[in-house]
Amino acid sequence: MTATVTGVRTAGPPGSGGFVGTAALVRFALRRDRVRLSVWLTALTLGTLATAAQYEALYPTAEDRAGVAALMDGPAAVVMTGPRHYLSNYDVGAMLGHQLLGFAVVLVGLMSVLIVVRHTRTEEETGRAELVRSTVVGRHAQLASALAVAAVANITLAALVALALIAAGIDRISPGEALLYGLAHAAAGLVFAGVAAATAQLTAHSRGASGAALALIGVSYVLRAAGDVGNEALSWLTPIGWVQRTYVFVDDRWWPLLLCLASAVLAAAGGFALSTRRDVGAGLRPARLGRRHASDALTRPFGFALRLHRATLLGFGAGLFVMGAMYGSILGDAADMVEGVEQLQEALARIGGSSVAESFASMVMVVIAVVVAVHVVMASLRPRAEETAGRAEPLLATGLSRDRWLGAHVGVALVGGTALLLAAGLGFGLAGAASTGDGGLVGELVVSAAVHAPALWVTAGVSVALFGWFPRAGAAAWTVPAYAFLVGYLGPMLGLPEWMNGVSPFGHVPALPAVSMSWTPLIALTAVAAGLIMLGMAGFRRRDLEAK
Structure with missing residues (x-):
């Protein structure tokens, strides 16, 4: 009305x-x-x-x-x-x-x-x-x-x-x-x-x-x-x-x-x-008339959730590709930029790497991962917006289970976040290769971006756990990317103790390409993310919906 x-x-x-x-x-x-x-x-x-x-x-x-x-x-x-x-x-x-x-x-x-x-x-x-x-x-x-x-x-x-x-x-x-x-x-x-x-x-x-x-x-x-x-x-x-x-x-x-x-x-x-x-x-702007019949994808929970997240996902994808390209364009000048800057040199030395460009790229990856984490939190908390707006209740009154409905949104957050990392890594790698003349950087930087995916999944897990058990406290999930930026990016320059970085899921990600690959922390982060998501789904099954 x-x-x-x-x-x-x-x-x-x-x-x-x-x-x-x-x-x-x-x-x-x-x-x-x-x-x-x-x-x-x-x-x-x-x-x-x-x-x-x-x-x-x-x-x-x-x-x-x-x-x-x-x-x-x-x-x-x-x-x-x-x-x-x-x-x-x-x-x-x-x-x-x-x-x-x-x-x-x-x-x-x-x-x-x-x-x-x-x-x-x-x-x-x-x-x-x-x-x-x-x-x-x-x-x-x-x-x-x-x-x-x-x-x-x-x-x-x-x-x-x-x-x-x-x-x-x-x-x-x-x-x-x-x-x-x-x-x-x-x-x-x-x-x-x-x-x-x-x-x-x-x-x-x-x-x-x-x-x-x-x-x-x-x-x-x-x-x-x-x-x-x-x-x-x-x-x-x-x-x-x-x-x-x-x-x-x-x-x-x-x-x-x-x-x-x-x-x-x-x-x-x-x-x-x-x-x-x-x-x-x-x-x-008048709403466009839809198709007479919905596509097969829209009749499935994941396809419908993807349609709801599509515009935001595409916007973040374009922005992150450009952001990666902008950072990559100055990668060739990284050594000159930090020359004579003692604190920045010490921060890059703490990261490691055989060259300043590798250390700088690892530091930039933290910023890119944090921006992607912003989208992951938004996507993971979208079910809360659907619930408070009264749109979840009529859907769940059908044969659609709570697990399938929530799982579709979480799946978009996990898959979409990983895709955004790859887009940013590709932009970073292409521009970095152009600025340094090293074509091998394209693959290296895409991989170094992709290894942050398990930390993003943990971020999604925190959001889902809060939504499932304490929906009114869902905004607390924003502390994960904010804290990661503070200790992961600013921490090395401000000389913050290393244990503070260990509290963040992003602090356990191998800082590629500055260091060698390590699978153990990635497997552990994936397990933590799975546990948090299952915990959140269990809580959502037990609580009442916020009815309109």
Whole structure:
């Protein structure tokens, strides 16, 4: 049942129109998201602070920083970082603006998109929006409250990042520069929040709304990269290019942020305008008519689950292939990049390997595996979303058993995660072979990516076990990839004790190609994963469904 938004009459103060109840919805949304937002803001702030401290420790002298600037002048490095103008005065602040800002605003954009879609399209998809709109709430209140929450999150992040950099007392970073750096995050986040407000009107599904917005973030990053190494006009077509062209800590230009604010307002206004042209729960893009008869695959649990995960799987596959290729493009310069950087050399030495390229590749594989683990957690927790949305109950009321239904989703997570590893390894190997001239790297890097599969299966097992026994605590599964990144990638550079890496399933994976193959830990991880999955399925069989 849906309710049309056309001609909705709302009560409230004169002139309030369709925004009645916005303040109450903002308070409610902030209450619901207090944990999520706290985690996002803390992680982004601490990540900035840790990176700044790392730059200070790794490059303490002007000569060290000049050497890094020379290496960052190559096309491959520019693609991964930002415009060359930052290299003119390459102190710690310029390093943050050059190497970190582009990646950070992608994460901020992700946060903003998820906030807006969660409080708009997801609410409609679950039927809660219709219930809320049956009260004294204006037709624009829900979208306005979602954008307000996104704005609060981004402005708070800007303040936290600025205060953290000021409190760190980093040499040559003034309070004004720290504030500009923080506001650059917020400005880009507001643009992508506005983009999500528009994409939420196009489709009836939250996955489609968030997927379209995230695709635009990816396009923005690609345009920025292409513009920085070629036609600079391309970089001016993307908010990521705008915030990087503040040249924070170098020229400190504030006016590019006005482009972000104007774009955010226009995108949000477009979202409001589009929302008046559709019904509650519907999207502007009409659903395609399906086939008269379902294919054989869709009549089977695994095929149906694969269809539900298909868009996300393809998006991650394309992104990971490009990510691997970007890292592979600088593999030939790895030895020059770490020359004279004592801490990084020590970290690579702890990994082992006959060459710096092999050690560097092993370190990069940890990052790739963590990104794949993000998809695995998403896919493994998809049954929880199906359950809470009320879609699992009618399926399980048929002859479909709980084990087959849950096993199909888990199978997609296991097989899909392994396929993503292979895609990333292939991109890494092809680009690495091109940059080093060693064709044998293609096979080596594909294998070194594939050996992380058992650790991914353990990650899926943790998610399934939580879903089966403690479904409300399923979000705790996100600690597995987060912890793996902390101890597996940052741990060697921060000098963390080795036992911390042993707690992570990824810490037991042989660091190919830097070391020789060892089958024992892989077999053990596979056994642990199987045990956790069976444990989760046993719990799911014993508990009640969350009925609607």
